[in-house]
Amino acid sequence: MMRLLLAVLAALALGSCAQADDKTHIYLQRFFGECGAEYGGKTDVSKAEGECGIVTALVNKFNAENPDVQVDVNVIAWPGYPQLTAQMAARDPPDLVAMHTGVMADYAAKGLLEPVGSYLSQAGISPGAFTPAGRDGVSIKGQAYGLPWDTHGGLYHVNTLLFRQAGLIRGGEPILPTSPEEFLAHARQFRERTGKPYLIQSLVGDPAGAARTLYTYMMAQGAPIFPAPNRLRVNTPEGRKVADFFRQLTAEGLGTSNMDTPAAIAAFMSGEGGIYPTGTWMIGQFQQESVTPGRPLHNAYAVYPYPRLWGEHVEYVGGHAWAVPTRERTAKQREAIARFFRFMAAHNYDWARTGHLPALAAVLASERFRALPQRANIAPLGSIGRALPGTVQRQSAVEGIVGEEMSAAITGQKSSARALADADRRVNEFLAELQ
Amino acid sequence: MTSAERRWQGLLFVAPFLLLYLLILIYPLLRGLWLSLYQVDLFGGGTFVGLANYARLAADPVFGQSLINTFLVTLMIVPLLTVVALALALALNRATRSAAILRGVFFSSAVLSVTIVTLIWRFILAPDAGLLGELWTALGREPLPFLSAPNLVLPALAMTTIWWSVGFPMLLFLAGLQQIPQDMYEAAALDRASKWTTFWRVTLPSLRRTTILVVMLQTAAQLQIFGQSQLLTAGGPSGASRTAVLFLFETAFGRWELGYASAAAEILFLIILAVTLTQYMLTGRVRAGEDGR
Structure with a gap:
């Protein structure tokens, strides 16, 4: 009897290990x-x-x-x-x-x-x-x-209703800046007329966004971000120019500085800012908001690649x-x-x-x-998109460090030169250890 | 039965535990020590580099900052957590239904995972549309950026952790309180001791051992704080909330530098060991000859 019981138990135990189908x-x-x-x-x-x-x-x-x-x-x-x-x-x-x-x-x-x-x-x-x-x-x-x-890649998601209120619509299309000077002028005008920030920036716990901005505008200026596969160089005049610009924008209150990604998404969907620079992945959700009557984004949404501010119109993708x-x-x-x-x-x-x-x-x-x-x-993203060299390893970890330091520069926690020098040092130190 | 036979029998009884202990604690500890002497990634191979990883750590400002952050957040959490847990235990140490319900309520946070805890506290702390932010705005003040200001981010982690961790120490204090003989309180009452005097002269000395246990356990736990820092702030802004274990995690699994991460882990282990032993020795000296719970 005992043997039979043990055999049944064993069969049950083995049976439970097998796939159920x-x-x-x-x-x-x-x-x-x-x-x-x-x-x-x-x-x-x-x-x-x-x-x-x-x-x-x-x-x-x-x-x-x-x-x-x-x-x-x-x-x-x-x-x-x-x-x-x-x-x-x-x-x-x-x-x-x-x-x-x-x-x-x-x-x-x-x-x-x-x-x-x-x-x-x-x-x-x-x-x-x-x-x-x-x-x-x-x-x-x-x-x-x-x-x-x-x-x-990154895109500028635009609240066209607020752009209209700010006088930044021409021919039914939002006017995006074509130079840093114009960017600042637009942002100040937007702030003055709407009382809201021009740029919704997700800088808390989201290093990818800040890294994307730095990579894009360094690429635009023709500055090699990785002169060699194991060497990052962002503390350059081109890199500091980008960091200084977004730092000034944030210091003037034209861009937000205390939001994480969920807060930034919620702020944009609630009509709390003019532009939210984030990726292609948000188009579906924002588009859905724009066709839903009663939502703050209803009939008020457009999206474009990052504008050309310096040099060539290219974008990190x-x-x-x-x-x-x-x-x-x-x-x-x-x-x-x-x-x-x-x-x-x-x-x-x-x-x-x-x-x-x-x-x-x-x-x-x-x-x-x-x-x-x-x-x-x-559609232009298909032709202006540029990736980092495929020979660069640990791109995810590199992006984390570069984004963390770039965020520190934008929010004013570090000077641009120090933040970018820290990014170079931290990344190059660990890339040198790769086997 | 001879004493030698008894010893062997005793060893047999503890052998399963000892084997597991050796396998899952001592072996990884020694293996980690060995790896810390190598330049090696997660997938094997590697080059012996002696103490180079330790020398690199000594010069690494990110690791240094992570250690400082870890000490600071531990100092913010442990004393306050001990006081809050004791206060809750004192308030709820009674045989009423409401006290039983409240004991359950205060313990309930302890059963939540760190993911849920950080999600809840993000809704509280976020300056835009967070609970505290809304309150501040309603009072006509600028919301405090708890998750993005370097000087506020560690207190934010401390608040979150205290809320999450207060249940278990509270239970320890409740157990300690229930072991204090009632006649000591009767004697104090006969001496017309005030409530305050009774607390200082009877309750607190009687809870000495429990308090030491709570402080030592919490110190060792908070020196390993990780999930809150990773999920709430990702170590930011600019590394202001990066803790030592988050540094280890990023180094080992983000950068694949297993040898370097192992060296950092050994240093953290030595620090926790030293702090715990120091507390044990200091409190042991005070405790000698006294009877507490």
């Missing part, structure tokens, strides 16, 4: 936020909004259309690289991971990512199908290390891709990953509704994409 499971890890409460069971991608809503609905749709495959999703806080690195060090990475193209070289150099050429060919996607920016973003030493999914961490997989899992790639590429237009530029050339050129709101305004 005979599906092929793929473990996907991503940022873009958690919105299971709103989109948990939804598969109609066309009705989903924002990065989180669209990616959640896409994965739901994939699972629904592929009953033999189950994509299990792990959502991590942006950008999630410390967690991913720890998972890789523990030899337990996900099967698929959303990644910024700027950090792929770190992992690829250590053999932690699989080249995805075989997955792409199995999915029937030719490398020529991608935009040059998308293809270059995932290419390392001639091999693709991910499915490029978008090109994204990056991209998102789906990468495949190196680990043992079954043939069925490999086939499921290829199927997932084919599905995501086929839905690149849906993702482009977030505001990001599509990574597939056919989608970028399509009428359907061009007919989306605001896309005509931001």
Whole structure:
């Protein structure tokens, strides 16, 4: 009797260890936020909004259309690289991971990512199908290390109602500055006529925004940010010019200084400022506000690339891709990953509704994409976008340090020269230690 | 049974714990010490560099600032947390239903994760549309930028941590209070001692051991403060709230410098050990010959 009982218990214990179904499971890890409460069971991608809503609905749709495959999703806080690195060090990475193209070289150099050429060919996607920016973003030493999914960068999101009140509308379009002097004049006029800040800046706990500003306007002046892959140089006349300008703007109260990202988003949506410089990823949400009657942004929203203030009109951009961490997989899992790639590429237009530029050339050129709101305004991003050199490693950590120091300069906590010198010192010290 | 047999039996009883202790505490400690002598990333390999990582740390102003921030925030938290926990325990040390409910209410914050705690306090502290900001604005004053002013950000972390951590020390004090013999209070009443005198002469000395325990536990815990700094301020502005453990996290998992992070971890370990032993020795001397709880 006792033996029988033990055998039953053992069988139960073993049974509980096995998968509850005979599906092929793929473990996907991503940022873009958690919105299971709103989109948990939804598969109609066309009705989903924002990065989180669209990616959640896409994965739901994939699972629904592929009953033999189950994509299990792990959502991590942006950008999630410390967690991913720890998972890789523990030899337990996900099967698929959303990644910024700027950090792929770190992992690829250590053999932690699989080249995805075989997955792409199995999915029937030719490398020529991608935009040059998308293809270059995932290419390392001639091999693709991910499915490029978008090109994204900073944009000036504008409250046109307040711009009108400030007298900064011409021909129905907001007048954006074309020089630092004009920028200051516009900002002062805006403040005087509306009583609100011209620029909503997210400078608390958000180093990426400040780094984006510095990179963009240094690139515009033709200043090499990385003269060598392991050497940052931002404490230059060009870098200090950018830092000093935004510092003056903030010191005059023309830009906010105490907001984190959620506060800045809320302030812009409540009509508390003229321009919110953030990325392509916010277009969907702001556009939705602009078509909702009764909202402060109703019929009061437009968006443009960062204006040219110095030198050439270029802008720092990056991209998102789906990468495949190196680990043992079954043939069925490999086939499921290829199927997932084919599905995501086929839905690149849906993702482009977030505001990001599509990574597939056919989608970028399509009428359907061009007919989306605001896309005509931001289309130049495709040609003026510039990435950091792919040979620069630890771009996420570098961005954190540069953004922290640039924020300190903008808010006046450090002099521009000291903040940028500190950024150079801190980054170069750790880049020199790379093995 | 001989004494040798008894010793072996005793060792057998504690062996499972000792093995686990060696595996998950002593081995990582020694491994960390070994890694701190290498220039190595998270994925193996590495070059022996002796004490170079320690020399680099000594000259690293970011690490220095993180240590200062850690000490300052610990000093802001531990004394105030001890006083607040004691005050709550004194106020709620009674057998009424309302006291039982309030004990639950004050302990409830302790069961929340740091993510939820920081989210709640962000809604309170954010100058734009935060609770305190709205109150300040309603009073016609400029809201205090708790999360972006270098001189306010550590007090903000301290407030958050005290609110989160007060439950457990309060329970320790309540347990201590309930162990004080009632006859001591009766004797004090017979001597017509005032409430204040009774507190100073009876309650506080009787809680000496509990107080020492609370201070030592909280000091060791707050020297390792991490989540609040990472989630509420990301160590900013300009490193003003970067704590030692946040520095370790960024160095190991953001920059992949495992050897350098291990050296910083060893220094933090030595600091915590030294502070805890110093407290133990100082309070041990005072305590000798006294009976407290």
